Amino acid sequence: QVQVVESGGGLVQPGGSLRLSCAASGTIFSMSDMTWYRQSPGKRFELVAVITSGGITNYADSVKGRFTISRDNAKNTVYLQMNTLKPEDTAAYYCRASGFSSLTQRSFEYWGQGTQVTVSS
Numbered sequence: 001q002v003q004v005v006e007s008g009g010g011l012v013q014p015g016g017s018l019r020l021s022c023a024a025s026g027t028i029f030s031m032s033d034m035t036w037y038r039q040s041p042g043k044r045f046e047l048v049a050v051i052t053s054g055g056i057t058n059y060a061d062s063v064k065g066r067f068t069i070s071r072d073n074a075k076n077t078v079y080l081q082m083n084t085l086k087p088e089d090t091a092a093y094y095c096r097a098s099g100f101s102s103l104t105q106r107s108f109e110y111w112g113q114g115t116q117v118t119v120s121s
Contacts, residue, residue, distance in 0.1 A: 002028055002110045006095045009115030012085055016119070020080040022095030022112055032099045032108075034071060034078040038091035038117075049080060053099060063089075085119045092116050 008020040024032060036048040049069040050058045057069050068081040078095065095112040 001025075002097075002108075004095055004097050004110045004112035006093065006112040006115040009093060009117045011118045011120065013121055014085060014087055014119055016085050017081070017083045018085065018117060020082065020093055020095075020115060020117070022078045022080075022097075024076055024078075024095075024097045024110065026076045028097055028099070028101075028108060028110070029076040030073050031101060032097040034069070035096045035098065036069065036078075036080050037094045037096065038089075039094070040091035043091070048093070051078060082117070085117075087119045090117060090119045 002025040004022060004024045006020060006022045008018060010018060012018050031053050033050060033052045035050045037045060038048050039045040048060050048063055049067055051069045051071050059067060066084045071078045092114040094114045098109040100107045
């Protein structure tokens with residue numbers, strides 16, 4: 001069964017840093033686009049950063065220059081390095097593995113359970 005597991009959340013002061021990790025099953029990781037989303041009370045569910053299976057990245061304007069998404073295919077893990085954190089970054093962060101399998105000719109989408117990031121003094 002495919003699993004996606006996030007980790008690395010926690011409490012950090014404004015201006016601090018955290019690195020989130022998202023590990024996915026090896027059977028699908030290399031062919032997956034990996035996306036970080038976040039949601040907090042009173043805010044919409046929003047896309048934070050994406051890294052495609054080919055390594056192309058994109059970011060929400062709100063995190064550009066502060067967050068970096070990367071992947072280590074050998075470890076089947078995607079990372080979100082978050083620097084210069086702001087209180088508005090406080091949210092539950094979710095990882096999604098998605099893509100299209102040429103072997104099965106089917107699209108797929110798997111979600112992690114989320115990890116909480118709280119930025120507060």
